[in-house]
Amino acid sequence: MKITEIVLTPIxxxxxxxxxxxxxxxxxxxxxxxxxxxDAGISGLGETYGDLGHLERxxxxxxxxxxxxxFALNEMHxxxxxxxxxxxxxxxxxxxxxxxxxxxxDRVYSPFEVACMDIxxxxxxxxxxxxxxxxxxxxVPYSAYLFYKWDGHPGAEPDEWGEAIDPAGIVEQARxxxxxxxxxxxxxxxxVFAPEQEVExxxxxxxAFPDHPLRLDPNAAWSPGTSLKVAAELDGVLEYLxxxxxxxxxxxxxxxxxxxxxxxxxxxxxxxxxxxSVEVNAVQVILSDHHYWGGLQRSRQLGxxxxxxxxxxxxxxxxxxGISLAAMTHLAAATPxxxxxxxxxxxxxxxxxxxxxxxxxxxxxxxxxxxxxxxxVSLDRDALARLAENYVKCGITSRDDTGYMQKFDPSYERKxxxx
Numbered sequence: 001m002k003i004t005e006i007v008l009t010p011i012x013x014x015x016x017x018x019x020x021x022x023x024x025x026x027x028x029x030x031x032x033x034x035x036x037x038x039d040a041g042i043s044g045l046g047e048t049y050g051d052l053g054h055l056e057r058x059x060x061x062x063x064x065x066x067x068x069x070x071f072a073l074n075e076m077h078x079x080x081x082x083x084x085x086x087x088x089x090x091x092x093x094x095x096x097x098x099x100x101x102x103x104x105x106d107r108v109y110s111p112f113e114v115a116c117m118d119i120x121x122x123x124x125x126x127x128x129x130x131x132x133x134x135x136x137x138x139x140v141p142y143s144a145y146l147f148y149k150w151d152g153h154p155g156a157e158p159d160e161w162g163e164a165i166d167p168a169g170i171v172e173q174a175r176x177x178x179x180x181x182x183x184x185x186x187x188x189x190x191x192v193f194a195p196e197q198e199v200e201x202x203x204x205x206x207x208a209f210p211d212h213p214l215r216l217d218p219n220a221a222w223s224p225g226t227s228l229k230v231a232a233e234l235d236g237v238l239e240y241l242x243x244x245x246x247x248x249x250x251x252x253x254x255x256x257x258x259x260x261x262x263x264x265x266x267x268x269x270x271x272x273x274x275x276x277s278v279e280v281n282a283v284q285v286i287l288s289d290h291h292y293w294g295g296l297q298r299s300r301q302l303g304x305x306x307x308x309x310x311x312x313x314x315x316x317x318x319x320x321x322g323i324s325l326a327a328m329t330h331l332a333a334a335t336p337x338x339x340x341x342x343x344x345x346x347x348x349x350x351x352x353x354x355x356x357x358x359x360x361x362x363x364x365x366x367x368x369x370x371x372x373x374x375x376x377v378s379l380d381r382d383a384l385a386r387l388a389e390n391y392v393k394c395g396i397t398s399r400d401d402t403g404y405m406q407k408f409d410p411s412y413e414r415k416x417x418x419x
Contacts, residue, residue: 001038001039001040001042001069001070001071001119001123002038002039002067002068002069002070003036003037003038003065003066003067003068003069003070003116004037004038004039004066004067005036005037005066006034006035006036006037006062006065006066006112007034007035007037008032008033008034008035008055008058008059008062009032009033009035009384009388010030010031010032010050010055010388010391011030011031011032011033011050011354011384011387011388011390011391012028012029012030012050012387012390012391012394012396013028013029013031013319013321013349013351013352013354013387013390014027014028014029014349014351014352015027015028015029015319015348015349016147016149016152016153016159016161016348017149017150017152017153017154017159018147018148018149018189018348019147019148019149019150019189019192020095020147020189020191020192020219020401021095021190021191021192021218021219021220021221021414021416021418022095022219022401022402022414023400023401023402023403023404023405023406023412023414024150024401024404024405025319025401025404026396026399026400026401026404027153027156027394028390028394028396029050029319029349029399030049030050030051030391030396030397030398030399031047031048031049031050031319031320031321031324032047032048032049032050032054032055032058032111033045033046033047033323033354033379033384034046034047034048034058034111034112034114034115035115035379036070036112036115036116036118036119038070038119040123042119042122042123043119044070044114044115044116044117044118044119044120044122044374044375045114045115045118045323045375045377045378045379046110046111046112046113046114046115046118046323046327047111047114047320047321047323047324047327048107048110048111048291049107049291049318050391051397051398051399052397052398053089053398054089054107054108057084057087057089057104057108058108058111060083060084061079061080061083061084061108061112063083064079064080064082064083065079065080065112070116070119070120071116071120073113073116073295073297076109076112076113076116077105077109077113077294080105080108080109080112081105081109084101084104084105084108086101087101087104088100088101088103088104089103089104089107095219095266095401098269099269100270100272102270102271102272103269103270103272103292105294106270106292106293106294106295106298107291107292107294109294109295110290110291110292110293110294110295111291111295113294113295113296113297114290114295114296114323114327114375117131117295117296117297117374117375118374118375119374120374121373121374121375122373122374124373125373126373127330127369127370127371127372127373127374127375127376128296128327128330128374128375128376129330129331129333129334129369132296132297132300132330132331132334132335133300133334134334135330135333135334135369136333136334136336137332137333137369138333138368138369139363139366139367139368139369140328140329140332140333140342140366140367140369141184141185141341141342141365141366142181142183142341142342142343142344142346142362142365142366142367143183143184143185143186143187143213143215143341143342143343143344143365144174144177144178144181144183144185144186144187144347144365145187145189145317145343145344145345145347145348146164146170146173146174146177146186146187146188146189146205147164147173147188147189147348148164148165148169148170148189148190148192148193149161149163149164149165149173150163150165151163154407154408161173161176161348165193166197166201167197167200167201167203167204167205168204170188170201170204170205171201171204171205171208174186174205174208174209175208177347178209178212178365180347181347181362181365182362182363182364182365182366183212183341183362183365184212184213184341184364184365184366185212185213185214185215185239185340185341185365186205186209186212186213186214186215187214187215187216187217187242187343188201188202188205188214188215188216188217189217189219190216190217190218190219190221191217191218191219191220191221191222191418194419195218195222195226195229195230195419198216198218198230199230199233199234202214202216202234202237202238203237206237213239213340213341214237214238214239215238215239215240215241215242215263216230216234216238216241216242217242217243217263218242218243218244219243219266219416220243220244220245220246220247220250220266220267220416220417221244221415221416221417221418221419222244222245222417222418222419223245223250223417223419224245224250224253224254226244226245226417226419227241227244227245227250227254227258228254228257228258230244231244231254231257231258231259231260232259234260235259235260236259238260239260239261239340240260240261240262240263240284240285240312240314240340241258241260241261241262241263242262242263242264242265242285242287243262243263243264243265243266243267244262245417246266246267246416246417247267248267248268248273248276248277248280248282249280249282250267251264251267251277251282251283252277252280252281252282255281255282255283255284256281261283261284261285261312262282262283262284262285263283263284263285263286263287263312263314264282264283264285264286264287265286265287265289265316267282267283268282268283268286269289269292269293270292270293271293271298271302271305274305278309278311283311284311284312285311285312285313285314285340286302286306286311286312286313286314287314287315287316287343288302288303288313288314288315288316288331288335288338289315289316289317289318290327290328290331291318291324296327296330296331299331299335300331300334300335303335303336303337303338306337307336307337312337312339312340313335313337313338313339313340314338314340314341314342314343315328315331315332315338315340315342315343316343317342317343317344317345317346318345319345319348319349320344320345320346320349321346321349321352321353321354321355322353322354322355322359322360322377323354323355323375323377325344325346325360325367326355326359326360326370326375326376326377327375328342328344329360329367329369329370330369330370330375333369341365352383352387353380353383354379354380354383354384354387355377355378355379355380356377356378356379356380357380359372359376359377360377402414
């Protein structure tokens with residue numbers, strides 16, 4: 001099956017004012033929907049980042065992929081690398097680590113690989129997880145992903161989730177999310193307020209949900225000393241502490257004395273980072289993400305490497321819609337040592353879904369693994385057109401949490417570490 005056409009559609013969907021160590025989410029989140037068409041009349045879907053720089057890099061490789069067999073994924077990766085010619089990406093928020101040349105290739109390649117595996121599955125009559133070795137779980141658990149947030153974007157009506165800027169607000173947010181989705185574990189995005197306040201929020205969550213594993217992610221907002229202090233205070237409370245401090249060296253310093261595992265999606269974000277991290281035992285849990293580890297097959301390879309070195313495996317999330325959720329679920333279903341509930345932003349963005357309803361759902365905090373061929377999802381064409389129009393009208397071309405925060409607090413600056 002040869003690729004005859006690739007269509008890239010940038011979209012924008014509504015995003016709440018979610019706070020983090022870089023600032024606050026803007027009213028619109030950006031993604032790109034990838035459609036790959038073949039001479040066999042079978043098409044596949046992928047979903048990737050929507051920032052203009054990434055979109056332009058993704059567009060730049062399309063012509064090199066036309067005519068390629070959808071099973072020739074090694075050749076596809078090589079062609080993406082050649083087309084990019086050593087370009088390296090960057091972002092304004094810095095929440096997903098430093099992009100290298102190799103990491104940039106993997107991020108551009110990923111949605112095309114997912115779309116081709118969707119096609120492969122449809123052609124063979126098998127779900128994507130069968131192409132990854134077969135599902136070893138029937139459903140994939142996800143965690144409640146909590147954020148400090150304003151009640152709505154300034155000048156707009158309050159959103160459905162309301163304000164959460166103190167421990168009571170965070171507990172209420174968790175209660176609402178768990179009631180609606182049934183999540184069995186909880187993650188709090190920190191790095192927003194003083195560490196003492198965020199420790200208090202974690203303790204409030206522990207009191208309200210005594211049986212839920214808890215995680216805290218300040219996105220490298222703390223120094224190693226502050227990280228160790230928080231780790232000591234939350235000994236026996238956290239399942240793992242995610243990215244408390246910047247860089248591999250800083251994480252290694254904290255890991256040497258912290259009583260709980262350290263996790264990352266910031267300092268180990270490409271295969272080239274694994275060796276230096278393992279050498280100093282910087283992280284004990286890696287948060288995989290097929291969007292930047294080079295797709296589904298390479299993410300499975302990451303799982304094998306983690307198993308080899310005794311490193312735990314979880315899954316990172318960014319603002320996303322259903323194509324990504326389907327791909328994440330197939331990958332997690334076929335990764336035996338993915339032994340923590342996955343992150344997902346899905347509850348924050350589900351109002352603007354781009355796939356047809358009825359396939360993806362949360363049952364007791366987990367997504368049942370699709371059994372139909374390919375990813376198991378199809379585009380809602382009306383929704384795609386509406387979200388594409390949002391992209392044209394919203395005026396946002398790249399995510400800038402810091403710049404948006406500075407509109408309301410001109411004195412705000414992004415600092416790592418801040419405390």
